[in-house]
Amino acid sequence: MKISNKIKCGLLGLILFISACDKFLEVGQPDNLVKDEFWQNRDQVQSSLNGLYTSFNNCVNLFQAWGDIRSSLYAPGSQATSTHTQFISHDIYTENSLLNWGNIYRSIGWINAFIKNAPTALQHDPTFKKEELDNMLGEAHALRALYYFYLVRAFKEVPIIKEPYESDTQNLSVAASSENEVLDFIEEDLSFALDAAPQTFTNNFHRFGRVTKNAVLAMMADVKLWRNEYDACIDLCEMLDASYADKLVEPSAWYTIFSPGNSPESIFEFQYMENGPSSPLYGWFAYHDNTRDIYLANRTNILINAGELLYSAAIPEHFSADTIRLKNYSAFTLTEASNGYRPAYEVYKFLGQAPYQRSYRNQSDRVAHYIFYRYREIMFMKAEAYAMNNEYEKAEAIINIIRKHCDLPDLTPGEAGQGIEFFSWLLMEREFELGFEGKEWFAAVRISRRPGYENILIEKAATNHAMGRSYQVIRARLLDTESWFLPYHRTEVERNQLLQQKDFYKNK
Numbered sequence: 334m335k336i337s338n339k340i341k342c343g344l345l346g347l348i349l350f351i352s353a354c355d356k357f358l359e360v361g362q363p364d365n366l367v368k369d370e371f372w373q374n375r376d377q378v379q380s381s382l383n384g385l386y387t388s389f390n391n392c393v394n395l396f397q398a399w400g401d402i403r404s405s406l407y408a409p410g411s412q413a414t415s416t417h418t419q420f421i422s423h424d425i426y427t428e429n430s431l432l433n434w435g436n437i438y439r440s441i442g443w444i445n446a447f448i449k450n451a452p453t454a455l456q457h458d459p460t461f462k463k464e465e466l467d468n469m470l471g472e473a474h475a476l477r478a479l480y481y482f483y484l485v486r487a488f489k490e491v492p493i494i495k496e497p498y499e500s501d502t503q504n505l506s507v508a509a510s511s512e513n514e515v516l517d518f519i520e521e522d523l524s525f526a527l528d529a530a531p532q533t534f535t536n537n538f539h540r541f542g543r544v545t546k547n548a549v550l551a552m553m554a555d556v557k558l559w560r561n562e563y564d565a566c567i568d569l570c571e572m573l574d575a576s577y578a579d580k581l582v583e584p585s586a587w588y589t590i591f592s593p594g595n596s597p598e599s600i601f602e603f604q605y606m607e608n609g610p611s612s613p614l615y616g617w618f619a620y621h622d623n624t625r626d627i628y629l630a631n632r633t634n635i636l637i638n639a640g641e642l643l644y645s646a647a648i649p650e651h652f653s654a655d656t657i658r659l660k661n662y663s664a665f666t667l668t669e670a671s672n673g674y675r676p677a678y679e680v681y682k683f684l685g686q687a688p689y690q691r692s693y694r695n696q697s698d699r700v701a702h703y704i705f706y707r708y709r710e711i712m713f714m715k716a717e718a719y720a721m722n723n724e725y726e727k728a729e730a731i732i733n734i735i736r737k738h739c740d741l742p743d744l745t746p747g748e749a750g751q752g753i754e755f756f757s758w759l760l761m762e763r764e765f766e767l768g769f770e771g772k773e774w775f776a777a778v779r780i781s782r783r784p785g786y787e788n789i790l791i792e793k794a795a796t797n798h799a800m801g802r803s804y805q806v807i808r809a810r811l812l813d814t815e816s817w818f819l820p821y822h823r824t825e826v827e828r829n830q831l832l833q834q835k836d837f838y839k840n841k
């Protein structure tokens with residue numbers, strides 16, 4: 334992996350200058366810092382920490398592509414390029430720019446520099462307390478764990494870099510570690526973070542936009558579920574139940590999760606503000622705005638899923654427009670959009686300032702947050718873990734709580750089935766609640782890697798493909814489970830002598 338000289342000494346990069354108004358994401362990038370001139374006081378450490386958060390903005394496009402856009406809900410928008418359509422059609426080539434993890438490892442490098450150097454400020458600033466430093470280090474370790482968790486779910490085997498780049502003599506070639514080695518490292522970071530991270534913050538943007546112990550618990554539950562450690566996942570989810578079970582917003586307030594965001598059930602969101610970096614979500618999904626969209630919603634699969642979830646024989650009179658998430662101008666605008674392929678929908682949940690009407694955000698208010706974790710995802714994790722333990726009644730009960738808060742009818746006992754039937758249902762439920770929030774491909778991969786469930790992902794991805802690709806073509810591309818993970822970008826393999834391209838992608 335090529336690590337830029339711009340992070341030499343672990344000091345170059347994102348440094349935040351905090352104004353009297355505490356503008357969390359206002360960033361400057363000085364070009365000539367020397368190690369001896371930095372890490373001298375609390376303010377410098379705090380500025381550097383805030384810069385670590387700001388660097389997320391350079392990475393969310395990769396999080397979205399890696400974790401979501403191969404799911405069955407996506408269709409290419411009018412501005413999609415081959416980099417996007419390769420993902421959607423499951424035909425990814427090694428020069429695709431969305432494979433380039435440079436921004437991710439650059440951010441990890443800054444975190445490594447922070448972890449190594451921030452403690453030196455205690456020696457120079459008597460007003461800087463060790464408890465404050467410990468809180469900050471807990472946040473940094475959690476952020477590093479989150480980056481690596483995206484990497485390992487996307488690529489499976491990736492290099493682990495623990496130290497900042499500080500010398501021209503350092504070896505830049507690093508072999509990929511195994512999936513389990515990366516996950517072990519992630520859990521080490523999260524264990525440290527759970528002990529050290531702050532409980533909460535009084536500032537609203539910090540309470541939802543910085544790492545707290547609850548954010549760490551959410552990450553840990555996610556990792557445990559990825560590792561098929563179901564009881565551990567349930568235990569962690571129950572710890573979060575204590576904080577959030579009574580905070581689910583009522584159906585009439587469902588849209589407040591996205592506008593204005595930071596709802597009571599939010600756990601961790603990347604904060605976008607008027608005076609900070611602009612949110613990419615509007616540009617990704619805004620078909621109505623002179624067709625600037627990159628992504629649309631796969632209309633066919635949305636309607637089929639709606640039929641499966643809502644038109645059961647037990648409630649034949651129920652109509653999807655009576656529910657929150659399928660009302661026009663809630664999650665979607667149900668007017669068909671044209672993208673040169675099949676009819677699709679605009680994704681409205683990130684675009685509007687008010688629900689159930691045509692009310693798009695103003696130019697100055699296009700600041701929808703990027704949601705990393707909210708409580709309903711934790712509930713779905715817990716339901717999935719219960720089902721894997723064959724406790725389907727408990728899993729259905731959790732799903733019914735979510736449905737109740739969207740004006741959806743309860744599942745009748747056993748309605749979702751068991752085994753493959755249940756997990757196919759669970760993925761549809763997840764897509765309706767969490768669709769386009771960045772993780773539904775990861776969820777499908779996680780479930781389908783378990784013995785006996787391999788066909789779930791293939792069936793979902795290959796049926797009613799948004800670009801009109803035949804079922805047989807998509808199925809053939811996904812039969813080898815290594816195709817569920819990404820290739821390394823060609824330039825990374827060329828630069829890093831120890832990084833070997835995966836066999837599945839060697840001829841692409």
